[in-house]
Amino acid sequence: MNKLRSPLKVYEKLYSSFGPQGWWPITKKGKKLPGYYPLSYSRKKYSEKLEICLGAILTQNTSWKNAERALFNLTANKLIDVKKINVISKNRLAAFIRPSGYYNQKAERIKNFAKYILCNYGASISLFFKNSTKKLRNELLSLSGIGPETADSILLYAASRPVFVVDAYTIRAGARMGWFGAGKNFLIPLCGKKDKDYKNIQEFFHNALPVSFKIYNEFHALIVELGKNYCRKKPACEKCPLKSECRKRI
């Protein structure tokens, strides 16, 4: 068996293979698909921060392409705005975000979020983001419809905090790398309980990597790129850039 590669080595390999991803993607006002990737690692605009929050909810268990369609509808109708989201009816909002799937649930979740920001921070995302990372995370998790991945995506990509995002791609690729998974043979054994596993996996990356907004930002984006193109459910290992470092290569 080949030896396990450190997350940092894997990050460097992915980065040199795919290049910088420049997440989070932002819609281009007045333009059609696709959005663009700012590649700036700094987001100051209110509308962009809010758009990232909404995108994080819209992409839950949904392809980014479909989430993006919903986001374009919101942009086109000037709904990337906490106050307007509060005013529009849930059903009308749901119609706009229809392409993202689960549109009734997501409309509710988006309104939940907007209501919280309006009532507690005077509709100012920037004020909300002045909180400590811990407080911010707790408040996000307290909202119905925002779980650990959505909260951490918002923390990392909208609030620029060094928080590692764990998603389905991360779990799949990490398991194949031999980093974590059910049973023996893994550095970090997983128990199957989602919250606990999420925490353990996130801790694994936090321990294995420097505390770096840029690395967490790029690494997660690179893992998604890997998961979409190579480390799929049915993996395409032949051309995978991690072929030589992966334990589970076929």
Next chain:
DNA sequence: TACCAGGTCCTCG
């Protein structure tokens, strides 16, 4: 056709 996609919440037992 069936399965998949950058999860989360609710309901049972």
Next chain:
DNA sequence: CGAGGACATGGT
């Protein structure tokens, strides 16, 4: 608690 199900569109 913890497993199982619901939520829903668009692509392959």
